[in-house]
Amino acid sequence: MARKASLAKKSLATVCVVFAIYAFFNIFNFPSATSKLDPNLLLDFSDRTSISSSSSYRKNLQIVTSVKIYLYDLPHRFTYGVIRYHSLARGGRPADDVTALNYPGHQHMAEWHLFKDLTRSDSDRSESPVTRVSDPDEADLFYVPFFSSLSLIVNPIRSEPGVEPVYSDEETQVALAEWLEAQEYWKRNNGRDHVIVASDPNALYKVIDRVKNSVLLVSDFGRLKKDQGSLVKDVILPYSHRVNSYKDDVGVGNRGTLLFFMGARYRKEGGKIRNLLFQLLENEEDVVVKHGAQSRESRRAASHGMHISKFCLNPAGDTPSACRLFDSIVSLCVPVIISDDIELPFEDVIDYRKIAIFVESTVALKPGYLVSMLRAISDERILEYQKELKEVKHYFEYGSSTVNEIWRQVAQKLPLIKLMINRDKRLVKTNLNEPDCSCLCSNQTGILASA
Amino acid sequence: MARKASLAKKSLATVCVVFAIYAFFNIFNFPSATSKLDPNLLLDFSDRTSISSSSSYRKNLQIVTSVKIYLYDLPHRFTYGVIRYHSLARGGRPADDVTALNYPGHQHMAEWHLFKDLTRSDSDRSESPVTRVSDPDEADLFYVPFFSSLSLIVNPIRSEPGVEPVYSDEETQVALAEWLEAQEYWKRNNGRDHVIVASDPNALYKVIDRVKNSVLLVSDFGRLKKDQGSLVKDVILPYSHRVNSYKDDVGVGNRGTLLFFMGARYRKEGGKIRNLLFQLLENEEDVVVKHGAQSRESRRAASHGMHISKFCLNPAGDTPSACRLFDSIVSLCVPVIISDDIELPFEDVIDYRKIAIFVESTVALKPGYLVSMLRAISDERILEYQKELKEVKHYFEYGSSTVNEIWRQVAQKLPLIKLMINRDKRLVKTNLNEPDCSCLCSNQTGILASA
Numbered sequence: 003m004a005r006k007a008s009l010a011k012k013s014l015a016t017v018c019v020v021f022a023i024y025a026f027f028n029i030f031n032f033p034s035a036t037s038k039l040d041p042n043l044l045l046d047f048s049d050r051t052s053i054s055s056s057s058s059y060r061k062n063l064q065i066v067t068s069v070k071i072y073l074y075d076l077p078h079r080f081t082y083g084v085i086r087y088h089s090l091a092r093g094g095r096p097a098d099d100v101t102a103l104n105y106p107g108h109q110h111m112a113e114w115h116l117f118k119d120l121t122r123s124d125s126d127r128s129e130s131p132v133t134r135v136s137d138p139d140e141a142d143l144f145y146v147p148f149f150s151s152l153s154l155i156v157n158p159i160r161s162e163p164g165v166e167p168v169y170s171d172e173e174t175q176v177a178l179a180e181w182l183e184a185q186e187y188w189k190r191n192n193g194r195d196h197v198i199v200a201s202d203p204n205a206l207y208k209v210i211d212r213v214k215n216s217v218l219l220v221s222d223f224g225r226l227k228k229d230q231g232s233l234v235k236d237v238i239l240p241y242s243h244r245v246n247s248y249k250d251d252v253g254v255g256n257r258g259t260l261l262f263f264m265g266a267r268y269r270k271e272g273g274k275i276r277n278l279l280f281q282l283l284e285n286e287e288d289v290v291v292k293h294g295a296q297s298r299e300s301r302r303a304a305s306h307g308m309h310i311s312k313f314c315l316n317p318a319g320d321t322p323s324a325c326r327l328f329d330s331i332v333s334l335c336v337p338v339i340i341s342d343d344i345e346l347p348f349e350d351v352i353d354y355r356k357i358a359i360f361v362e363s364t365v366a367l368k369p370g371y372l373v374s375m376l377r378a379i380s381d382e383r384i385l386e387y388q389k390e391l392k393e394v395k396h397y398f399e400y401g402s403s404t405v406n407e408i409w410r411q412v413a414q415k416l417p418l419i420k421l422m423i424n425r426d427k428r429l430v431k432t433n434l435n436e437p438d439c440s441c442l443c444s445n446q447t448g449i450l451a452s453a
Numbered sequence: 454m455a456r457k458a459s460l461a462k463k464s465l466a467t468v469c470v471v472f473a474i475y476a477f478f479n480i481f482n483f484p485s486a487t488s489k490l491d492p493n494l495l496l497d498f499s500d501r502t503s504i505s506s507s508s509s510y511r512k513n514l515q516i517v518t519s520v521k522i523y524l525y526d527l528p529h530r531f532t533y534g535v536i537r538y539h540s541l542a543r544g545g546r547p548a549d550d551v552t553a554l555n556y557p558g559h560q561h562m563a564e565w566h567l568f569k570d571l572t573r574s575d576s577d578r579s580e581s582p583v584t585r586v587s588d589p590d591e592a593d594l595f596y597v598p599f600f601s602s603l604s605l606i607v608n609p610i611r612s613e614p615g616v617e618p619v620y621s622d623e624e625t626q627v628a629l630a631e632w633l634e635a636q637e638y639w640k641r642n643n644g645r646d647h648v649i650v651a652s653d654p655n656a657l658y659k660v661i662d663r664v665k666n667s668v669l670l671v672s673d674f675g676r677l678k679k680d681q682g683s684l685v686k687d688v689i690l691p692y693s694h695r696v697n698s699y700k701d702d703v704g705v706g707n708r709g710t711l712l713f714f715m716g717a718r719y720r721k722e723g724g725k726i727r728n729l730l731f732q733l734l735e736n737e738e739d740v741v742v743k744h745g746a747q748s749r750e751s752r753r754a755a756s757h758g759m760h761i762s763k764f765c766l767n768p769a770g771d772t773p774s775a776c777r778l779f780d781s782i783v784s785l786c787v788p789v790i791i792s793d794d795i796e797l798p799f800e801d802v803i804d805y806r807k808i809a810i811f812v813e814s815t816v817a818l819k820p821g822y823l824v825s826m827l828r829a830i831s832d833e834r835i836l837e838y839q840k841e842l843k844e845v846k847h848y849f850e851y852g853s854s855t856v857n858e859i860w861r862q863v864a865q866k867l868p869l870i871k872l873m874i875n876r877d878k879r880l881v882k883t884n885l886n887e888p889d890c891s892c893l894c895s896n897q898t899g900i901l902a903s904a
Binding site for chain 2: 228441
């Protein structure tokens, strides 16, 4: 018994010593302890030994692990002032403190969520891929928190005849461009290290050529020319979903409708396909296609429809993207995407073929094709789609990880931004016949799910 | 005295307790301990709680912090076999064990350093931005270790008349392309996630269109078309410097020559400027311009010349880049770059205007311009250039951090590679009149140092 106690004592002592050594190692040899987790971080640490501490290159190395962003203190006119006018145009009462105003719900709310995120305290932002800095000299990137999408819809769609609109989006856009062009940090790199949200496809249309060097956060490139927006320079944002998220588990038992669509029947450009699809589908018994406008009532009906349907139709709108895709995803209603030029958010981490069915426009218009193709999909396959939808759903809930994921996408642009800034400054000015561009091209070898 | 001892005891006890708490925190709350250093890492950890552990999206999130690379076990023909033929063509004796052969010194040795780096043990590679994996299914990227630049120079420049060359670079290139195209992981994404070195501007010329989807590690884009290479898709490598690194401190006292150049006087294309510069400069008393070919003797002379000169001339060669720039940098001889289309390695972290002087070709050819411009630069300014050169020198010493820096540049391409792979697969095939490309364009607003 005494021997056993002695052994236990010895074991305890050994454990304590091992623990102490391990603790010592963890604290005083921190970089090595992290090496399995982040080689870039280690690279940074190791390089400190060979570069003097005042080196600007060490600062540059750190960008890999921590991107520093400066939030412009924009005049209220471009932020809370827009909310104020939106409220006034809808009969709201003038507010004493504009910063107490609530941003109104609509489908392009990224501008609000990103702004609010950057104004949170540092301790609340410790998980963010971007660190806010108060000194612009320390910043890698500059965030311009103009509410460009809200600005577009401030005035009510139907205004009283003869009554002047309360607000001019165009004037505000021009004023913003002028304000930016007067800023030292904008002039320094012609805005290339600036980040601006333009999630409504028509946002900033009046001044887009004056801000096109910046990283634009957009819904698609439907209204942008090749030199104004690209996957390489910009970031695709998800719309703010407008229907309720589906809370129950995956399953097809309570989804009696094969295919559901509710939205505007008549649209311009790529959206012309909608009326043709209505004609093809409106007489199919297990298909629900309904014309509907944006209203609380329609949203409730759409929410219900998407929750009891296996597939949700996502045709192009006036531009290739539409809010409905994100409504479908959070409803676990498998999206059927008929929009040949659509761009999709976070596509570096999400393989959309796992959560959606892509159908080429010309194929979708063949009579009988869509419904027979969808009816042939087994319940097991639908469950697989639903399981994947459930896994990625959190990417599209602005309340949770969406904002961090957007910042991660922005942060990933930094090396190329820094390269182009350095390169632009030492480049010989030439009169090229075509612009000096670096491109990444699709090799058009994809296999279409519907083919 | 007793009180003092007691106080010391108490202080020691407090320090011990604080240490124990800190140790405990460091070991059992590891992610939080790193939060100040790497937000992306934390994002990854925090997301684990909301995603099931089997999720493939979790794996994707990790790419930010650790890029996994698979080293192809290429047939020896493409690696050590090339060294063997290079040796045989120079009268070497056949080797029993080809893997014991030494890679010969020349200016495009990145292919050797990267290959050797990936074959080091995991513990020796703990600081690398890329982690080697043995299972290709786990890999984000695939490294193809063909010695493409050595392959180009295997046969001696002057072969005996009537004697067949011992080796065919073209046949080896074609055999490599065939081998790759038979690989499952190549076929999966048409090589888009593959990494291939082609640092000699003529390397792989015969099969470049078959490997152009890959990340090419190149010296410049002089021999590549717009759809074959770009700053967005590819990585610019430094040449292996061929003169000795300057070991002494910064200073102008022992640098009596104003401007130094030694190299081929006659070159094709952009390099035609060399002969014109010779004519302008060869009679200036404090300028040394000498014709010289690649040899041990010339390298020794060039090394000496660069170490005793303030400025080193870097005109374009047959293509915009040349080894001499990197010789100048490690010699702390301020580079004077006259090559309008040059691309520079690691330009996201190095602002080359701090270490070099860029002169537009047409300006450099104005009689008297170059020497009077250089003579007007103060010793203080030259010292500033030298200090910056000394800080970045390690980027160009293949023995130290260059390899890790190349891997970091490669790793930064991954998000865009993943995006394009996912996007290509769900894209509707179309017959576009022009290729579907995403571009980043220079805004040509740079201010030229010489202007």
